[in-house]
Amino acid sequence: MLGLMQEWPLLCHKILDAAATQHGKREIVTRSIEGPIVRTTYTDARTRALKVAQRLERDGFLLGDRIATLAWNSARHLEAWYGIMGIGAIYHTLNPRLFPEQLAWIMNHAQDRAIFVDLTFVPLLEKIAGQVKSLTRIIILTDREHMPATGLANTVCYEDWLAEADGDFRWRQFDEQTAAGMCYTSGTTGDPKGVLYSHRSNVLHAMIAAMPDAMGISSRDVILPVVPMFHANAWGLGQSAPMIGAKLVMPGARMDGASIYELLDTEKVTFSAAVPTVWLMLLQYLEEAGKKLPFLNKVVIGGSACPSMITQKFQDNYDVEVVHAWGMTEMSPLGTLCTMKPETDDLRGEERLAVQKTQGFAPFGVEMKVTDDDDNAHPWDGKTFGRLKVRGPAVARAYYGDAGTEQFGEEGWFDTGDVAFIDPNGYMQITDRAKDVIKSGGEWISTIDLENLAVGHPDVAEAAVIGVSHPKWDERPLLVVVPKAGKEPSKSEILGFMDGKVAKWWMPDDIAFVTEIPHTATGKIQKTALREQFRGYRLPTV
Numbered sequence: 001m002l003g004l005m006q007e008w009p010l011l012c013h014k015i016l017d018a019a020a021t022q023h024g025k026r027e028i029v030t031r032s033i034e035g036p037i038v039r040t041t042y043t044d045a046r047t048r049a050l051k052v053a054q055r056l057e058r059d060g061f062l063l064g065d066r067i068a069t070l071a072w073n074s075a076r077h078l079e080a081w082y083g084i085m086g087i088g089a090i091y092h093t094l095n096p097r098l099f100p101e102q103l104a105w106i107m108n109h110a111q112d113r114a115i116f117v118d119l120t121f122v123p124l125l126e127k128i129a130g131q132v133k134s135l136t137r138i139i140i141l142t143d144r145e146h147m148p149a150t151g152l153a154n155t156v157c158y159e160d161w162l163a164e165a166d167g168d169f170r171w172r173q174f175d176e177q178t179a180a181g182m183c184y185t186s187g188t189t190g191d192p193k194g195v196l197y198s199h200r201s202n203v204l205h206a207m208i209a210a211m212p213d214a215m216g217i218s219s220r221d222v223i224l225p226v227v228p229m230f231h232a233n234a235w236g237l238g239q240s241a242p243m244i245g246a247k248l249v250m251p252g253a254r255m256d257g258a259s260i261y262e263l264l265d266t267e268k269v270t271f272s273a274a275v276p277t278v279w280l281m282l283l284q285y286l287e288e289a290g291k292k293l294p295f296l297n298k299v300v301i302g303g304s305a306c307p308s309m310i311t312q313k314f315q316d317n318y319d320v321e322v323v324h325a326w327g328m329t330e331m332s333p334l335g336t337l338c339t340m341k342p343e344t345d346d347l348r349g350e351e352r353l354a355v356q357k358t359q360g361f362a363p364f365g366v367e368m369k370v371t372d373d374d375d376n377a378h379p380w381d382g383k384t385f386g387r388l389k390v391r392g393p394a395v396a397r398a399y400y401g402d403a404g405t406e407q408f409g410e411e412g413w414f415d416t417g418d419v420a421f422i423d424p425n426g427y428m429q430i431t432d433r434a435k436d437v438i439k440s441g442g443e444w445i446s447t448i449d450l451e452n453l454a455v456g457h458p459d460v461a462e463a464a465v466i467g468v469s470h471p472k473w474d475e476r477p478l479l480v481v482v483p484k485a486g487k488e489p490s491k492s493e494i495l496g497f498m499d500g501k502v503a504k505w506w507m508p509d510d511i512a513f514v515t516e517i518p519h520t521a522t523g524k525i526q527k528t529a530l531r532e533q534f535r536g537y538r539l540p541t542v
């Protein structure tokens with residue numbers, strides 16, 4: 001017997017409808033690419049998104065068309081997302097930090113038909129547009145006054161193009177399983193792979209993300225997503241913020257410490273989310289400028305492991321709660337968040353920090369397990385690590401065009417490529433990417449643990465650990481360090497600092513000092529490039 005409740009498809013534009021109905025006056029504040037701070041509201045965003053939808057249809061775009069965006073976080077980018085989804089087309093976020101050839105490859109693979117582009121990225125698009133034959137419309141996200149001179153064909157000025165629509169439009173209706181958005185993984189090895197979100201998965205993910213023990217956000221929050229909309233959907237904030245009616249503050253192109261601080265302060269931001277590097281820049285700025293954070297309550301930190309030093313500084317010096325989170329593009333992207341359960345909430349000091357070093361537990365809607373190579377599940381004992389697998393309504397079941405099929409296992413389990421353990425309370429800790437883990441004498445050494453420890457040294461700006469071949473042990477850890485400006489820590493000082501905090505046999509065999517560590521387009525340490533750089537490196541223990 002079926003239930004007798006209404007069919008109310010979970011469609012993304014309903015999120016914006018709800019925001020405009022219940023929270024219409026709530027602001028979306030943007031540091032615009034043109035310069036000034038621009039203020040709109042959810043009511044404006046909905047009206048303008050309807051115009052985007054109307055205008056796209058008039059240009060001949062339809063259900064299922066891929067429409068790219070190459071843009072920073074801004075109100076215009078958000079309107080474009082909802083306008084695209086509102087006709088059943090698919091927003092495709094492009095990461096401008098990729099090489100032009102990679103971008104052209106991705107756009108061709110996705111067969112993008114149109115693109116919304118920020119002024120910043122017009123020169124980049126000029127380099128690749130000619131190679132993307134499917135592209136028939138380029139919409140430059142600015143007004144007439146700021147339109148650049150460009151040789152790009154089929155170009156329009158966003159504000160002029162939008163002004164040709166009156167907004168008298170109804171969102172198109174379709175099945176909730178219809179594709180809504182698309183994002184390619186950065187592909188450190190092999191070609192990038194496309195993840196195709198549905199309306200249903202986006203809506204469910206937004207609800208999951210907002211829950212009290214996940215991000216725990218409400219209409220009383222002022223949310224600053226520093227994490228870009230092109231990096232795994234700004235971790236869902238482009239959907240969960242309007243869903244719960246929070247004021248949004250969009251940082252545009254400037255993510256340095258001073259610029260982020262200015263927005264946190266003037267807009268009284270209560271909640272923010274970014275990768276560890278962004279927070280390092282902010283903390284450094286706060287220390288140098290002697291500033292405090294009176295309004296900020298909570299920061300979500302993810303994308304790479306959050307060093308305990310960052311958590312400690314936020315909590316002890318600024319009274320800001322840190323929520324360490326893990327996820328991936330394939331998971332929309334949230335997987336786990338480290339909030340406290342009754343079992344952990346009474347812990348203080350080092351014990352609490354030890355919990356916060358884990359990536360947290362999975363909210364309702366994410367199932368996980370850790371297995372050996374034969375898919376046998378490991379116990380949740382806080383030490384046995386293995387392959388981390390996940391499933392849920394906002395987890396990919398395939399890549400676009402059927403790439404990477406080996407990652408999708410039986411009964412919906414997706415192999416994340418991460419290595420982790422889970423403790424008896426359900427808290428999961430990533431020890432490595434499977435490709436990066438160091439195999440020494442048949443045992444595994446976690447590079448993340450060693451990096452986390454090394455950046456705790458006061459003279460270390462950034463640290464990365466890679467395995468270097470060793471005749472006896474197979475591989476041994478090499479610690480690569482970027483010292484802080486003006487500091488010259490010695491190898492023995494750093495090793496002395498680490499000594500006793502990890503198992504003896506985990507200690508790096510050597511330290512190499514460098515001025516820079518290579519990063520991927522999403523800000524992660526590029527271990528493949530680092531291993532290449534240190535190929536043939538002779539450890540003193542050999």
Ligand code: AMP
Nearest residue numbers: 302303304305325326327328329430522
């Ligand atoms: P992306 O799809 O670009 O967001 O990358 C996802 C990958 O980033 C994951 O599979 C992890 O390897 C890594 N990652 C994300 N969050 C964390 C975290 N909190 N700690 C360690 N690794 C993380």
